[in-house]
Amino acid sequence: MDAAQKFELLRRFFDEVNGRDKAIGKGDKSNSVGVYMPSDLASIKQGIEQLDGMIDPAGWFLDGGAGKLQVALLMAGVYEIPTLAVEYDGELLIESSYYIPELKRRGFEVSAPLVMQKGNFLTDEVYKRAGINFCDITTSMNFYSDHLGLARKIAKEGKKGSVFIFHGPERRDRDFSPLKFEREIILRKYYSVDRGLYIYRK
Ligand SMILES: C[S@@+](CC[C@H](N)C(=O)[O-])C[C@H]1O[C@@H](n2cnc3c(N)ncnc32)[C@H](O)[C@@H]1O
Secondary structure, rough: OOHHHHHHHHHHHHHHHHHHHHHOOOOOEOOEEEOOOOOOHHHHHHHOOOOOOOOOOOOOOEEEOOOOOOOHHHHHHHHOOOOEEEOOOOOHHHHHOOOOHHHHHHHOOOOEEEEEEEEEOHHHHHHHHHHOOHHEEEEEEEOOHHHHHHHHHHHHOOOOOOOEEEEEEEEOOOOOOOEEEEEEEEEEEOOOOOEEEEEEEE
């Protein structure tokens, strides 16, 4: 299966999961750290592919607030980038751990390391448990959840040159200094708002 076929399989799988969860009232979900809502995978892929090599495939990719692992599976399974998925909501993580064998049964192999951790991505403890140094993470991504805290952690402890991808509503003047803003990629509208990927670098 090539990368395009894997992406299609993943997209269809999450369309099923998200459609089913929405139908039983388990779509968007609030918890004590924020709100879970799934990304639009096709938009994320389109955005990631415009990054022109900014993601280092040899370093770790952090999905900070991984939800049901959609983006983590895209990165580790389709782009073959070692990925650390950190999610505070244990229920979401338990549910999504069943997706990996189900995807495998359908022919989708997760070819790169995918490490899942329950916990708060702002704490050192999750990285210790994962056996991954925060400074070995070369790209971090976050979908509008504790993004300021994560930007601060990258500024303080992250690897020099590492990239922070903030996925959020369209707004040009978002300031995560001292991280330096590099570029924005406007995504198509979903959840009725314009969204973008905003790229910063330490
Ligand atoms: C908007 S959802 C995004 C889910 C997923 N990344 C996606 O794009 O489909 C944000 C998720 O971040 C989680 N979250 C928020 N703050 C967190 C934190 N400090 N540590 C770990 N997870 C967090 C929430 O529980 C929620 O599941």
